[in-house]
Amino acid sequence: MKVIKTIIxxxxxxxxxxxxxxxxxxxxxxxxxxxxxxxxxxxGKAFFSSGPKWIGHLFAMRNRIASLFGLKTAGNxxxxxxxxxxxxxxxxxxxGLFKVFTKTENEVILGEDDKxxxxxxxxxxxxxxxxxxxxxLTVSTAVEFNNWFGRLYxxxxxxxxxxxxxxxxxxIAKELDKQNTGII
Numbered sequence: 001m002k003v004i005k006t007i008i009x010x011x012x013x014x015x016x017x018x019x020x021x022x023x024x025x026x027x028x029x030x031x032x033x034x035x036x037x038x039x040x041x042x043x044g045k046a047f048f049s050s051g052p053k054w055i056g057h058l059f060a061m062r063n064r065i066a067s068l069f070g071l072k073t074a075g076n077x078x079x080x081x082x083x084x085x086x087x088x089x090x091x092x093x094x095x096g097l098f099k100v101f102t103k104t105e106n107e108v109i110l111g112e113d114d115k116x117x118x119x120x121x122x123x124x125x126x127x128x129x130x131x132x133x134x135x136x137l138t139v140s141t142a143v144e145f146n147n148w149f150g151r152l153y154x155x156x157x158x159x160x161x162x163x164x165x166x167x168x169x170x171x172i173a174k175e176l177d178k179q180n181t182g183i184i
Contacts, residue, residue, distance in 0.1 A: 001029045001173045007138045009124045013102050013109050019144070023154065027166050030128075031173045033135050034180040035089040042179070043123045043137060043172060044089035044100070044108035050175035055164055059097070062157075071113045071153075072097065079095040117150035119143045123172075139169050 006028040008014050014021075022056040031038070034158045063073040083095055089108055101120065111120035122140040141161065145151050 001031075001170050002027045003027050003169050006138060006144070007125070008122065009126065009138050011106070011126075012122050012124050012138075013104065013107055014120060014122050014140060014142050016096075018100075019142075021142040022145045023158070024141065024152075025158040025162070026138055027169050027170050028136055028138040028175055030134050031125075031137050032133060032180055033176070034133050035039050036133055037178075038125065038176055040103055040106055040108045040123065040125055041089040042176065043125055044103070044110070045084070045087060046172045047108075047110070047123055048087065048095050049084050049170065051168055052171060055167065057152060058065040058160060063097075069116075069149075071116060072112060087124065112142065114146075115149075116146050116147060116153050117143055120175035137169065137172065139172075141165060141166055 004027070008024060008026050026086055065072050087093060087095055089100055089103060091100050091103055097112055098110040099112055100108060100110055100120070106125050108123045111118065112124070120142045122138070122142070124136075124138040124140065126136045126138070128134055128136060134171045143150075143154065145154070
């Protein structure tokens with residue numbers, strides 16, 4: 001899958017409030033939806049079930065460091081598989097550090113508010129205009145710094161983030177493609 005840098009989709013919930021974020025990025029790829037069945041909830045669930053192990057290790061390191069500063073962490077994820085089985089990707093649900101804020105037909109907004117910064121991740125699914133079985137998937141991140149510590153925190157995170165998001169986008173596409181072929 002080719003991933004391109006783009007902008008937040010115009011129809012995204014992130015644009016609805018006309019809020020000015022301190023940091024924004026968006027990456028887009030094309031997924032195969034052979035049976036035209038994937039929903040925003042499917043994409044949300046794939047977000048949590050498809051990440052490469054190296055990203056999981058980075059999050060674990062982030063949680064250890066963040067806990068030293070009293071920041072929110074993912075907590076104990078020893079039974080992640082069972083949590084994923086029960087996860088419906090509905091507003092108010094939480095998996096690890098991420099809370100589901102909004103779910104529409106085309107989009108899931110995940111994120112967290114903390115004392116140093118608030119972040120949102122949009123998983124936006126859009127049919128292509130030619131009505132094929134391919135859909136555009138755009139992963140956008142919006143960050144609002146609450147204080148100087150939020151800006152300082154994000155300095156070392158930013159370069160990793162720019163590598164993690166395209167990798168996650170490709171992983172989501174692979175996970176959904178497994179569902180197309182029946183290989184799970």
